[in-house]
Amino acid sequence: MKRKTGRRKIAIICYGLDKSVQFEEVACRLNPDLFSQKYLFLKLHARKSDFESFLDTAGIPYLTIRCDRGSRYPWAFIRIFIELIRYRPHVVHTHLLIANYLGLLAARIALVKRRYYTRHHSIEHHLVSKKAVWADRICNSLATKAIAISPMVGRILVEKEHLSADKVYLLPHGFNLDLFSKVDAAQVSRIRAKHAIPSDRVVIGVVSRFLELKGYQYVIPAFQRLHAEHPEVHLVIAGNNGVYRAAVEQLLASLPQGSYTVVGFEPNLYALYKTFDLFVHVPIGPEREAFGQIYIEALAAGVPSIVTLSGIAPEIMRHKENAWVVPFEDSAAIYTGLKTLLLDTDLRNRLVNQGKKDVAPYGIDIMVKRLEELYSS
Numbered sequence: 001m002k003r004k005t006g007r008r009k010i011a012i013i014c015y016g017l018d019k020s021v022q023f024e025e026v027a028c029r030l031n032p033d034l035f036s037q038k039y040l041f042l043k044l045h046a047r048k049s050d051f052e053s054f055l056d057t058a059g060i061p062y063l064t065i066r067c068d069r070g071s072r073y074p075w076a077f078i079r080i081f082i083e084l085i086r087y088r089p090h091v092v093h094t095h096l097l098i099a100n101y102l103g104l105l106a107a108r109i110a111l112v113k114r115r116y117y118t119r120h121h122s123i124e125h126h127l128v129s130k131k132a133v134w135a136d137r138i139c140n141s142l143a144t145k146a147i148a149i150s151p152m153v154g155r156i157l158v159e160k161e162h163l164s165a166d167k168v169y170l171l172p173h174g175f176n177l178d179l180f181s182k183v184d185a186a187q188v189s190r191i192r193a194k195h196a197i198p199s200d201r202v203v204i205g206v207v208s209r210f211l212e213l214k215g216y217q218y219v220i221p222a223f224q225r226l227h228a229e230h231p232e233v234h235l236v237i238a239g240n241n242g243v244y245r246a247a248v249e250q251l252l253a254s255l256p257q258g259s260y261t262v263v264g265f266e267p268n269l270y271a272l273y274k275t276f277d278l279f280v281h282v283p284i285g286p287e288r289e290a291f292g293q294i295y296i297e298a299l300a301a302g303v304p305s306i307v308t309l310s311g312i313a314p315e316i317m318r319h320k321e322n323a324w325v326v327p328f329e330d331s332a333a334i335y336t337g338l339k340t341l342l343l344d345t346d347l348r349n350r351l352v353n354q355g356k357k358d359v360a361p362y363g364i365d366i367m368v369k370r371l372e373e374l375y376s377s
Helices: 021-029 050-058 070-087 097-109 124-128 130-142 151-160 185-195 216-229 245-252 269-273 293-301 331-343 345-358 364-376
Strands: 008-015 035-043 062-066 091-095 114-119 145-148 168-170 202-207 233-238 260-262 278-281 305-307
Touching (some): 008 070, 021 364, 035 050, 035 070, 035 097, 050 062, 124 130, 151 168, 216 233, 278 331, 305 331
Parallel strands (some): 008 035, 145 168, 202 233, 202 278, 233 260, 278 305
């Protein structure tokens, strides 16, 4: 169904986006009487993405621009600039890496007055590359607003990159919370069967890319210690690509055979969370997550969680109230948290009940309302 043309034209420019439930939710929920949307995709491949297929169904226009190597960047920039001149958006909003660099510059030259970008990363560039930090600062100068997805990201922008505080707009991610709390039992059964997740074990879940910063080097030894005392526990890792994969596999090789399952990427996270009895997410520092969506997802799904306070977690996670909070880089503390929650049913129930209440401010409708306020300003 085609949407009505809104009073404000929004051009959203993304880089490397294939599938995003949140983007789909926002595209569906923006008021069509107030806003019209057009997406510009800087793509790494020719294959049509899941999100493009979604936009086809929703009747939302988009333009695909191949941008899979540096030699294509000048051509991509020209295509973006021409499209902005044709479309004449009131707002340009960019997401991720090259889209920020090319999109904000093109919008500046095209005289678009409202140029926003969402800062999806945290402190990584400060740790690895001065050139990357300068690139971030260029984006900060080109944008009229930098959207921080957590207070911690906002502090990095202001304190480390010296961006004026009035240019920072705090807008945490939003979630369709019902998708995590109301999952059909048949879906859960299919996920168990698909990945051979045992139904007669206490399942401890981890959902993270294979990166050192995610804390696998502390989770797996903690699980190994717990399993020695409680052989009924089973570790399930939903890990996608990452440079730390070989190290994770080496750690897993030290576990007893049959005590763990690696499921890889699973698109139906809603049902996957329902296979977990406990959940662990322990990034190794307070600034290693920019947001940490799985903090919210696990609480919304009703899974008792052992966590460190990174990204958005300091704003929501409270020890023994809605989660079991542990220090950074502390395998012994993770073991203690796992064992405590394994044995204390009343505590698990209290964490679950309070956690579901505490994620309410992160509903998708709240995020969209804030986004509409920004686009209307």
